[in-house]
Amino acid sequence: MTTHFGRTELPPAQEAALRRAIRFEWYTLAFLAVAITLVFLVMGSSQAMKAAWIEDLLSLAPPIAFLLAVRIVNKRPTEKYPYGFHRSVGVAHLVAGVALFAMGAFLIVDSLTGLVSGEQPPIGTIVLFGQPIWLGWLMMAVMALTIPLPIYFGRVKMKLARELHDKVLYADADMNKADWMTAAGSIVGVAGIGIGLWWADAAAALFIAGSILWDGMKNLRAAITDLMDTRATTFDDDEPHPVAQKVDAYLRGLPWTSEVGSRVRDQGHVFHVEAFIVPQPDESPTLRQLMAARDRCIDIDWKVQDIVLVPIDELPEEVGGSRDVRQSERNVSARRGPGEHLGITIAD
Template sequence: MSAPGEGAARFGDTELPREQHDALRRATRLQWIGIAYLLSCVVVVFVVMGSSQAMKVAWVEDLLSLVPPLVFLASLRSIRRPHSPERPYGHHRAIGSAHLASAVALFGMGAFMVFDSGSGLLKAEHPPIGTYQLLGQTVWAGWVMIAAMVYTGAGPVILGHLKKPLAETLHDKVLWADADMNAADWRTAAAAILGILGIGVGWWWADSVAALIIAASIVKDGVTGIKNALRDLMDGEARTHDDERTHPLVGAILTAARGPAWVADAAVRVRDQGHLFHVEVFVVPTATVAVADLEALAARISELDWKLHDVVVAPVSRLPDAVRSTPASG
């Protein structure tokens, strides 16, 4: 584990190591840059979208893309507050609440846009695309829309790829969901461009189909986010930042717990509180165990990683049910 640096930031009572401190600063800076950029995208698309259903849904997605960075920045204020008798576990679950809030917003608006786009397709609406007068030349408005989509599609992809390694370093699921959404924004732009070109060649249905594809991707992101956020808020076993598998630290903790000679068997229960983990270790001792030995084992486990901020070691005569006693398979 990297050592804390001078003036390092904190998540509650946990001082961040230098690597995480620097990652947090970069992530915060990127979020502010992203918000400014997304606001410009919202304005650009609104100005040029006309009656295109695909452009309308792309504009809504740009609005929704503001939610994750805003809740990320807002949750940081709560997370930094120390624990208290009223909040014995601190305020780390603010990140989980933020994750759920942004996912619900995505799902709700995405579902509405699926209905709206589907209605347009069933009604066989034929969205007109007019012309602009630019520098004395008549220009098809579709080309202006396509240029807007290129502008709104390129920036988020770059931001997303910059945010992903920071999300892994910080174990920040809101930042990861935001980065994942950003990195996939090219698909929204591509779908909208295809819809516009479809109208240009006379395929009136292309616009609504493109809108449905974009709206469906928003719904998918929302459903995935809700499922993952609820798992953490309901004390599911700690998983990696991308929720793909059980976190490797769970196995490392189990191995460390079985290290001392006085431990006959051990099991662990690890829950994700946001950026940090709460760890309960149950050990079956071979004989009477001293308090100092239990405290030494807890300290040894805490040193495995900066995220292990709350480690409790409890001696038991038998291991409880429904706790991790074997290596995780994923």
């Protein structure tokens, strides 16, 4: 069965990546269910362990958001939602970012309060198999067990996020990195209490809270800018996505084009492209030429779901046009004929 993102049919590589990503998100939820339970049972009054437990709870948000978004984006566009449902990915990304930011800010205040007030959390003993055991050993053992899988999950998801251009999956991979760093910080905090450094626990909790807050800020900023239609970027928001340059390069190579500039909107997994074309003097592109150019642009990258080709007399400033835009005095419509402002919307 062929897999789609809405009306965009996925190539075989991306189809396999999507199915693998779904499996790994379910693996992540199963792992987190066990980890959250174990940490809750042993966390005692340690601030670092409490912060680690809350961080594990928050780690549920990205995989749940991804699984929900994948189901929603598979819906085909409707009259009410003509662009499809790809924006659900951005909404899920925003919700995850807000949750991380809010909880990180709360934990920083809580940790700082404990550090300033000089709270010394007691770690008692429990009887296990008839023997008294310091609870700190169990805390550190549980946290050590939660380190390997997040490292593995994070590496796999980062690769899949690149394949699928999925920023929620990338946020989840980033969260997996925070998970194992949180576990390591908790071990340091509990060990510090064991050797008499009472402040180590609050300091470790503060480190964990700072990591959560940073993840929240980064994902919140990326989600907001995507929903505001900033220019399309790579899956990690590191640089502009190269698809715009590829589309422009192809269109500039056509014999009937003079200047080309595109703006690309990130819809979630796929892009909406508006390509503005200034034809050669005394050239008026035919419908056949425009349709051929459309089809070739779609072949450039599977993420090009919709593309509009707009023949125009001068490029808009935001896509490289002149900063001193003046109204032309010539009658462009009469010179170039009825194809002057032809727009073609591409849909699979």
